[in-house]
Amino acid sequence: MTRGWKILTAAVMSVVLLLAGLMLTITHWLPRLAGVWLPAGTSVALDGRPGWHKGALSLPGIRYLAGQCVLANVRDVSLSKRKGRWLLDAADVNIDSACFDRLPNGKSDAAPRTLAAWQAMLPSAQVSVDHFSIAPWQNLAGALRLSLDSDRQQITYSGDALSLKARLEGNRLNVDALTFQAPGIPEPVQLSGTLHLPVIPNTLPEEGQLGANLTLQGVPDPLTVRLNWQQQQGELLVTAKDNQTPLVSLPWQVSADSVQITHGQWRWPWASQPLSGGVALSLNHWQQGLAATEITGRLNVLTQGRGGKGNVVLTLGPGHLDLVNSALPFRITGESKLAQLQFYAGLPGEVRGPLLDPALWLSPGALLRMRGRLLPTLEVDEARWPLAGVTLSSAGVDGRLQAILSAHDPQMGRFRLHLDGRATDFWPDKGLWQWRYWGNGKMVPLSASWDVNGNGRWQETLIELTSLSTGFDRIRYGGVNVHAPRLTLTSPLRWDRAKPSFDGALSLTARQTLFGDGGYLPPATLALNVSGRDPAFFLYRGTLQAQAIGPVRLQGRWDGAHLRGQAWWPTQPLTVFQPLLSNDLKMKIRSGTLRAQVAFSAASDSGLEAGGHWVVSNGSVSLPDNDISGVDFSLPFRLKVDRWYFGAKGPVSLRIKAIKNQFTLQNITADLQGGYPWSEEQPLRLSNVGMDILGGTLRMESLQMPQHEAATLRIKNISVSELVTAIKPKQIAMSGHINGALPLWLSHPRWLIKDGWIANSGPLTVRMDKDFADTISNNNIAAGAAMNWLRYMEISRSWATLDLDNLGMMTFRAQVNGTSRFSDKNQRVSLNYTQQENLFQLWRSLRFGDNVQSWLEDNATLPKHKEKSDETH
Numbered sequence: 061m062t063r064g065w066k067i068l069t070a071a072v073m074s075v076v077l078l079l080a081g082l083m084l085t086i087t088h089w090l091p092r093l094a095g096v097w098l099p100a101g102t103s104v105a106l107d108g109r110p111g112w113h114k115g116a117l118s119l120p121g122i123r124y125l126a127g128q129c130v131l132a133n134v135r136d137v138s139l140s141k142r143k144g145r146w147l148l149d150a151a152d153v154n155i156d157s158a159c160f161d162r163l164p165n166g167k168s169d170a171a172p173r174t175l176a177a178w179q180a181m182l183p184s185a186q187v188s189v190d191h192f193s194i195a196p197w198q199n200l201a202g203a204l205r206l207s208l209d210s211d212r213q214q215i216t217y218s219g220d221a222l223s224l225k226a227r228l229e230g231n232r233l234n235v236d237a238l239t240f241q242a243p244g245i246p247e248p249v250q251l252s253g254t255l256h257l258p259v260i261p262n263t264l265p266e267e268g269q270l271g272a273n274l275t276l277q278g279v280p281d282p283l284t285v286r287l288n289w290q291q292q293q294g295e296l297l298v299t300a301k302d303n304q305t306p307l308v309s310l311p312w313q314v315s316a317d318s319v320q321i322t323h324g325q326w327r328w329p330w331a332s333q334p335l336s337g338g339v340a341l342s343l344n345h346w347q348q349g350l351a352a353t354e355i356t357g358r359l360n361v362l363t364q365g366r367g368g369k370g371n372v373v374l375t376l377g378p379g380h381l382d383l384v385n386s387a388l389p390f391r392i393t394g395e396s397k398l399a400q401l402q403f404y405a406g407l408p409g410e411v412r413g414p415l416l417d418p419a420l421w422l423s424p425g426a427l428l429r430m431r432g433r434l435l436p437t438l439e440v441d442e443a444r445w446p447l448a449g450v451t452l453s454s455a456g457v458d459g460r461l462q463a464i465l466s467a468h469d470p471q472m473g474r475f476r477l478h479l480d481g482r483a484t485d486f487w488p489d490k491g492l493w494q495w496r497y498w499g500n501g502k503m504v505p506l507s508a509s510w511d512v513n514g515n516g517r518w519q520e521t522l523i524e525l526t527s528l529s530t531g532f533d534r535i536r537y538g539g540v541n542v543h544a545p546r547l548t549l550t551s552p553l554r555w556d557r558a559k560p561s562f563d564g565a566l567s568l569t570a571r572q573t574l575f576g577d578g579g580y581l582p583p584a585t586l587a588l589n590v591s592g593r594d595p596a597f598f599l600y601r602g603t604l605q606a607q608a609i610g611p612v613r614l615q616g617r618w619d620g621a622h623l624r625g626q627a628w629w630p631t632q633p634l635t636v637f638q639p640l641l642s643n644d645l646k647m648k649i650r651s652g653t654l655r656a657q658v659a660f661s662a663a664s665d666s667g668l669e670a671g672g673h674w675v676v677s678n679g680s681v682s683l684p685d686n687d688i689s690g691v692d693f694s695l696p697f698r699l700k701v702d703r704w705y706f707g708a709k710g711p712v713s714l715r716i717k718a719i720k721n722q723f724t725l726q727n728i729t730a731d732l733q734g735g736y737p738w739s740e741e742q743p744l745r746l747s748n749v750g751m752d753i754l755g756g757t758l759r760m761e762s763l764q765m766p767q768h769e770a771a772t773l774r775i776k777n778i779s780v781s782e783l784v785t786a787i788k789p790k791q792i793a794m795s796g797h798i799n800g801a802l803p804l805w806l807s808h809p810r811w812l813i814k815d816g817w818i819a820n821s822g823p824l825t826v827r828m829d830k831d832f833a834d835t836i837s838n839n840n841i842a843a844g845a846a847m848n849w850l851r852y853m854e855i856s857r858s859w860a861t862l863d864l865d866n867l868g869m870m871t872f873r874a875q876v877n878g879t880s881r882f883s884d885k886n887q888r889v890s891l892n893y894t895q896q897e898n899l900f901q902l903w904r905s906l907r908f909g910d911n912v913q914s915w916l917e918d919n920a921t922l923p924k925h926k927e928k929s930d931e932t933h
Contacts, residue, residue, distance in 0.1 A: 101164050102126050116140035116147075126162035131155065146185040153204070155194045157416065161383050174259050175231055182208045192217075196416055200240075231257040235270065247275040253287075266291060279330055283307070310339060319343040321357075333399060337361045341376075350415070351382040363397045366432055370397035372405060381415050401432035401440075407447065419453035426450070434467070441466040456485040461493070475501025477512075486518070493518040508532040514549070521558040525549065528566075539576020545569070550587070555594060562598050563591040578642025582607035588614070596620035608636040622663040627672075629656035634679055645683075652679030652691065671698040671708060690717025705742065707733030723786035726752040738765045746771075754786070755779035756797065763804065770803035770814065777821055796824035796855070802862065816862035824855035824878075853880045853889055868900035 108120030117139045124132040136151035185208045193201035202219020217224040225236040238251040253270030272285040281300040288294050292315065298308035310324040324339030341357035356377035363370040372394035379388035388411040396403040408423040426447040434440050443465045450459035461481050468474040481495025496515040503510055512530035516523070531546030546569055553564030566588045573581035584606035592598025597619050605611040610632075616625020634652035641647050658672030679691030692715040698705040706712045716728035728751040735742030749760040756777035763771035781795040800818035805811045828851045855878035863871040876891040 101162070102131075113138075126159045129156065129159035129162050131159035131162070144184060146183055148185060148187045150189045152191045153189045153193070157194055157196070157383075158414075175257055176259075179213070180210050182210055182213070184209050228257075231259070233257055233265075233268075245274055246277055249274045251285075265289075316347065317345060319346050333363065333365055335361055335363060351380060351384075353380055354378050355380060355388055360394075361396070365397040365399045365402075367395075367397045367402045370395040370402070372396050372403075379410070381411070381418075383415050386411055386413055386415055386418055398432070401430060401434070404429040413453070417454050419451055419455075422447045422450045422459075424448045437469050437471065439468055439470075441468060443467075450483075456487040456491040457483045457493075458485055459483060461495070471504065473502035473504040475499060475510075488518075490520055492520075503532065503535075505537070506532065507536040508534055521556055523555045523557075525553040525564070527552070541574040543571035543573070551589075553590075557594065560593050561591075562594050563589075565589045575640070575642070578644050579640045582609065582639055584609075592617070600625070608632075616660075621665075622661055624661045625659070627656075627658045627660075629654065631655040634676065648682045650680040650682055653677045667701050669698075669700045672696075673709075685721055687720040688716060688718075689720075690715070692716075703742075704736040705734070706736065706744070707731075711747070723754055723782060734765075740766060753778065754782040760804075763806070765806065767805065767807045770805055773802040773804055775800035775802070775818070780824060791829045793827040793829075794824065797821040798824075798858075808866070810865050811863065812866050813862055813864040816864075818858075818860045818862070820855060820858045824858060826853045826855065826878075827851070851880075853878045864899060868898045869896065870899040871896050 103125050105123040105125060106119060106121070107123065111118045119137040120135070122132075122134045122137060123130050124134075133154045133156075134150050134152070138147075138149040140147045185206075187204070187206035187208070189204040191201060192204040200219055200222045202217050202222060205216040207214040211229070213228040215224060215226050222240045224238050226238075227234050227236070233255040235251065235253050235255070239248050241248050249272055251270060251272035253268060255265040255268035255270075257265050267290045268288075270287040274283050274285065276283065279300070281302065284299050284301070286297045286299075288297075289312075293311070293313045295312065296308065296310040297306050299306050305327075306325070307328065308324075308326045310321050312319065312321045314320075319342070321339060321341040324341075325336070326339060327334065327336040337360040339357075339359050342355070344354040344356075346353045354377065358376070359374045361372045363372070372392065375391050375393075377388060377390075380386065381388055390409055390411065392405050392407040394405060396405070405428050407426045407428065409426060410421050410423065411418050412421055413419040428445040428447060430443040431440050444463070446460075446462045448460075450457065450461065452458075459482070461479070461483050463477075463479040465477045466474075467476075477497065477499035479495055479497045481493060483491065483493040485491040486493040494515075494517045496513075498511075498513040500509065500511040502508070510530065510532045512528075514525065514528040514530075516525040516527075518524075526549075528549045529546065530548075531544065532542075533544060535542040535545060548567050548569075549564065550567045551563075551565035553566075555562045568586040568588075570584050572583060575581075584604065586602060586604045588600050588602035590598050590600045597617075599615070599617045601615045603611040603613055604627075610629070613628045613630075614625060616623065618624075631653050632655075634649050634654055637654075638649050641649070654674070654676050656672065656674040658670060660668065660670040662668045674693075674695040674697075676691060676693040679688075679693070681688045681691070692713070694710075694713040695706070696708045696710055696712065698708045711731040711733040714728070714730040714732075717726065719725040719728065729748050730746065731748040732744070732746050734744035736744055738744040744765045746763040747761065749763070751758050756775065756779060758773065758775055760771055760773045776799055777797045778799075779797055781793075784792065784794045797820070798818055799821045800816070802813050802816040804813060808814070830851070855876055857877045858874070860872065860874035872893070872895045874891070874893040876889075876893075878889050880887045880889045
């Protein structure tokens with residue numbers, strides 16, 4: 061008994077040690093044992109040691125490898141059996157599709173199993189995966205649930221971008237709901253249908269029907285997709301709601317060697333012009349796998365617009381698509397006629413690389429051209445995009461990028477622009493694109509030729525305009541001639557979208573600017589620095605200077621819709637503006653100062669708005685016949701919607717101490733306030749107009765536009781002696797003072813002055829030159845007799861009326877009563893005078909002495925009775 065117990069004990073211990081050894085070395089022998097049943101070149105690797113927890117076998121991780129490529133990676137696996145049903149749970153399953161090409165192409169001489177045979181082999185099981193994903197479609201990851209029995213299989217998949225509920229009963233597959241989010245489609249696509257699988261599941265289903273509903277942006281009606289087939293043929297139909305004419309109709313046939321789509325038709329009525337075309341596609345040797353399938357096809361697009369009808373054709377193949385190395389030639393040729401544009405394409409190329417990450421390569425000779433009306437007034441003569449050697453892939457655009465644009469505007473002129481550069485794995489957020497540009501043109505309205513050149517780069521998130529130089533040879537507009545204006549970069553213009561930041565410096569220069577009247581502006585420079593967030597939001601600061609004129613300081617901001625800013629002109633002498641005045645004016649600025657400040661805002665919806673204040677202080681100007689001194693001018697203003705308002709915070713004010721000519725004007729004043737163009741709501745009012753002149757004053761209280769009443773110019777106490785002295789006639793001398801009132805009209809349909817009057821203020825004295833009077837007497841006996849009584853006359857009353865119409869026709873009526881002394885006798889004299897003459901012509905040819913002589917000869921009358929000295933009648 062003792063010996064038997066020892067043997068039993070030794071046997072048990074041996075079994076325990078063997079089991080312990082097997083458990084401790086399971087990560088070594090189990091993968092090798094599994095390799096007996098796995099395909100050649102594949103293996104299983106365990107991560108960590110297995111364990112037993114709550115009646116279930118657990119493994120930290122399992123990897124299934126095809127060569128050295130991890131095809132599947134499973135984490136946190138748990139296997140158990142309850143109530144005769146296997147339960148397999150996993151926290152995470154990741155499959156790498158790039159390893160599929162490492163799987164061996166296993167061939168077996170055994171007869172293929174039927175679908176029923178495969179189903180009979182299935183155990184009763186429940187599979188649950190919390191997170192299931194296939195690279196590179198990780199965005200479709202979700203939770204997977206499988207319910208397996210020999211007579212019924214169910215699958216439920218739930219993810220953010222993809223969900224599926226389906227069941228297989230015998231050979232009938234019911235897709236209850238398949239929902240996925242397709243690119244460019246705002247609403248998820250929902251698909252459902254029924255398929256009848258073949259007995260041996262190595263061919264397409266024998267018959268079936270699938271349907272889907274989807275909504276597209278820009279399409280007013282929901283779309284319905286139907287796929288129907290029976291045996292070896294079927295049709296794909298896409299229709300819009302309440303429209304029986306299909307948008308897409310693709311009849312197809314399948315044989316043992318090929319899949320054919322023939323006489324396919326499509327149309328798209330929602331574009332800017334209706335589009336339509338045909339489709340043909342052939343997949344040969346499709347049962348030999350994707351890499352061996354030969355693809356050929358053709359798709360065309362019919363257009364109609366400016367220039368007639370167009371047809372663009374896309375041809376494919378012959379070639380193939382492969383998971384590793386695709387090679388599918390294509391060619392796009394033809395003409396696309398849009399409403400205003402015409403495109404001409406000759407684009408040969410090839411789809412290369414792995415199917416999951418293909419590259420589009422354009423062959424030598426690839427060229428895209430365009431012509432037509434790009435803008436309402438801009439006609440594109442030709443635009444060319446040579447694209448030979450350009451590659452487009454998920455890495456970006458790679459190759460030489462060129463563009464040539466020739467265009468003209470009937471009113472503005474012609475121009476030609478070139479762009480040449482190279483892109484290296486470029487997308488708007490990665491890679492590098494370097495370019496240079498140049499061009500020239502004619503600007504007809506300015507009678508100018510212009511040019512532009514520069515270079516730049518786009519690297520990652522940084523866009524940099526490294527250099528820029530553009531300008532005109534000259535600008536001629538109206539009476540202005542600007543020599544060689546040019547805009548250049550003084551510091552590269554950089555926009556980094558990652559920070560974000562935007563900065564740079566520009567300089568606008570011009571040589572001498574000539575004005576039509578003979579003045580000129582010295583060479584000028586506008587220097588600006590910009591800094592901000594992006595081209596839609598930045599601050600600017602700079603100066604404008606033309607030699608001694610300026611500098612004018614500028615600052616402001618641009619917010620993408622409004623340009624706002626301020627400008628300050630510091631106090632500087634008026635003498636710096638002397639070059640602006642033509643030498644022909646013979647005007648010399650002697651002294652004075654100018655200062656100004658302006659704020660402005662410009663936008664496409666509100667136009668230009670501005671406001672500011674200009675001030676001239678103590679200005680002094682000399683002319684050959686005039687000397688102006690003590691000029692003070694204040695101009696507050698606002699500008700909004702092409703409407704000026706003068707005197708925003710106080711009236712526009714003009715003050716001049718003196719203007720010296722034949723006679724001196726002193727203490728000149730004028731105030732202006734209101735809108736221009738004026739209106740009833742915002743009238744323009746000129747007020748406080750006055751001056752001291754000839755010992756008296758001229759005053760006008762108010763002139764308002766639109767004018768509803770006359771603005772009266774009042775003359776008070778003007779010295780006739782000073783007036784005659786200023787005019788310097790040799791034939792006559794006068795003394796005394798006069799008053800008057802001239803009602804002025806500026807908008808009257810007929811009158812400029814109506815019912816004006818002039819009268820003496822106190823006695824007036826008139827003395828005729830003896831030689832002048834003798835000459836009249838010798839030439840005209842009657843007039844000579846009268847002149848004897850007018851050689852010296854004292855006027856007690858004089859009254860004159862004046863009317864002037866807007867054509868310049870003046871009507872002047874005067875009555876003069878006085879006493880004449882001749883030969884120590886007093887004689888009462890009455891003079892009546894009426895004259896009608898065009899004052900505008902008279903003013904240009906005025907000869908004072910001759911007119912006075914003619915007036916006296918024609919209008920002087922003798923009295924009927926002589927009186928004794930100091931008597932009058």
